[in-house]
Amino acid sequence: MTVSNASAVTAENTADHLDRQTRLTLAVLVLGGIAAILDTTVVTIALHDLVIDLQTTVTTVQWVTTAYLLALTAVIPAVGWAEARLGGKRLWVAALTTFLVGSTLCALAWNPVSLIAFRVLQGLGAGVLMTLMMTLAMRAVRGKAMARVTAAMSLPMAVGPIVGPVLGGTLLDWAGWRWIFLINLPLCLAGIVAALRVLPDDAPTRDTARPTLDAVGLGLLAPGLALTVYGLSRCGDSGAPGGDGLTAVLVAAGLGLVAIFVGWALRRGDAALIRVALFARRSVGSASVMMFLVGMTLYGSMFLLPLYWQQARGESALGAAILLMPQGVGSLLSRVLVARLVERFGAPIVSCASFLLAAVATAPFAFADTTTSTWWLGAVLFVRGLGLGAVMVPIISSAYVGLEPTHVAHASMQTRALQQLGGAFGVAIGAVLLQALAGHGLIGGFHTAFWVFTALAVLASLASFALPAREKAPAR
Known part of the structure; x- marks a missing residue:
């Protein structure tokens, strides 16, 4: 050297x-x-x-x-x-x-x-x-x-x-x-x-300009997000009052309020509750989309897996929790190592590889039946945890690339909100699939649901290349 x-x-x-x-x-x-x-x-x-x-x-x-x-x-x-x-x-x-x-x-x-x-x-x-x-x-x-x-x-x-x-x-x-x-x-x-x-x-001083609350924006976005999440949480609940009709109305109303807020925020610019124009930046826009996909795959599987162990395999709540521990251990281990991988290979490659690993480790549940070895499925969950635990780091770190300090809080809000919405969509997809496929047998419903989440993980791996590539160090 x-x-x-x-x-x-x-x-x-x-x-x-x-x-x-x-x-x-x-x-x-x-x-x-x-x-x-x-x-x-x-x-x-x-x-x-x-x-x-x-x-x-x-x-x-x-x-x-x-x-x-x-x-x-x-x-x-x-x-x-x-x-x-x-x-x-x-x-x-x-x-x-x-x-x-x-x-x-x-x-x-x-x-x-x-x-x-x-x-x-x-x-x-x-x-x-x-x-x-x-x-x-x-x-x-x-x-x-x-x-x-x-x-x-x-x-x-x-x-x-x-x-x-x-x-x-x-x-x-x-x-x-x-x-x-x-x-x-x-x-x-x-x-x-x-x-x-x-x-x-870091309390603001008397000389610090204090922003006024965008009350109209808050009145549009907060109930819009809440109605959307609530509507999605009703999916698959056959006993919900009003049935599917009210669920569709709630989701449509929520998304409509969010759409109206977007138009309002674009006119307000930096005075809006959140700066929607930040989505046009590759770092924030791509990270927001990826966080939505993370929410779908992560929360959807968190909904399915305990039900699989308790309903299909007859485990108790504590027994199911213990059987899910290998996934958490894998997630914890990958978070210790993933930062250096992102610094070496860049966010897109690490995100893509992590989602593919999660997809490969989800597919075995689409074949598992009531007699499949718990040791084998535990090993699969450990590998799945390695993948899902690693996806957050490259995505979140990419969201702040090139942002001014005044935009950091807005980027954090936007990516977090998209993750919550993605999680609600993921849970809704899992619930709807299990209910719709109930006539095909309990195991058959779980198999189809796990295939869907395997496909979602593969889709997210391909979308990872929209993230900003690793920046080269400047010449010294």
Whole structure:
């Protein structure tokens, strides 16, 4: 290696080095994010116990998850405005406090209605946390080592599927369902104390221009997203009041409001609630499309796999959670390694390979029957986790390429909202397929559904090449 090349490498490594304050900031953000994501995976395992203890029906208790998802989705568009008005640190602490209060009230709920209402409060806090986490992280690192930072920020999403179901099953067996909410209290308190001590004070000063809230845009986009997600969540529910007709009306109304918002935002420009024009940038536009596909493949499979183990294989809730652990372990492992792969090969290649790996590891479930070895399927799930765990890092890191600091929050909101919508579509596809194919036998319905999600993963692998290619280092 020549002296000039050695100097270039040294300079590049120095540029990618993160100082102690930045590393502490990232650790605090991960700590706060774990509470929100862990709660999502823990609660799903407790629905059966909630039906019995609260003396209600499955249709009613489904609102415990649906209301949380609706609140989480509806609050996303307002995060950018709130962060500009309050500052990132204040908003982060406020969101953690909201989640803490919501968790406490959920543990004290006395009937299904009160629990659903308190879950809305939880969802509002979680929506802010999950959106603001990436914004503050990208601002802290100032464009350095984005792939590695993205991998660190997505750590809660890798840990949640591993720890959440098993923790939920254990708490249900030993302490009761109220403890699945009380477990959030120490995490939130630790996150609040750490944020107050570590996060930099970025509150706007008197001289800082404070944006006004685009009330019209919020009135269009928030209910548009909520109606769309709610309509999609009804797909496949044969007992839903109004049947398929009302579901179609809800989805059409939601998408119509979103379309009207797009026209409104284009006229408002930078004064709009979110900057729709950012979709025209290759980095944001391609990453948003890919996040939609990630949501479909990830959440759709998260809906199908527990049902497969419980309905087709007769496993208990805790047994299904344990059998799904290899996928979470693979996801966690891949997030440790994927950042360096993105830096070496570029986002498009890593994203394409990750989706193909997920597709190859989904196909065996389209052949599995009630006698297929659980050891074989566990190995397949581990490989599937490697693929799905790696897809987020190249996509999210690509979304911020070349963005000005003022656009980071908007890019974070837009990609997060598209992921939530994709997740709702994925769950709806899985539910509709299982219901439509019920006459062909339970196993046959699962086989077709897994083939569809295999095809979606292949489609996403091809779409990966729309992501920005790896930038070459400038000549020194």
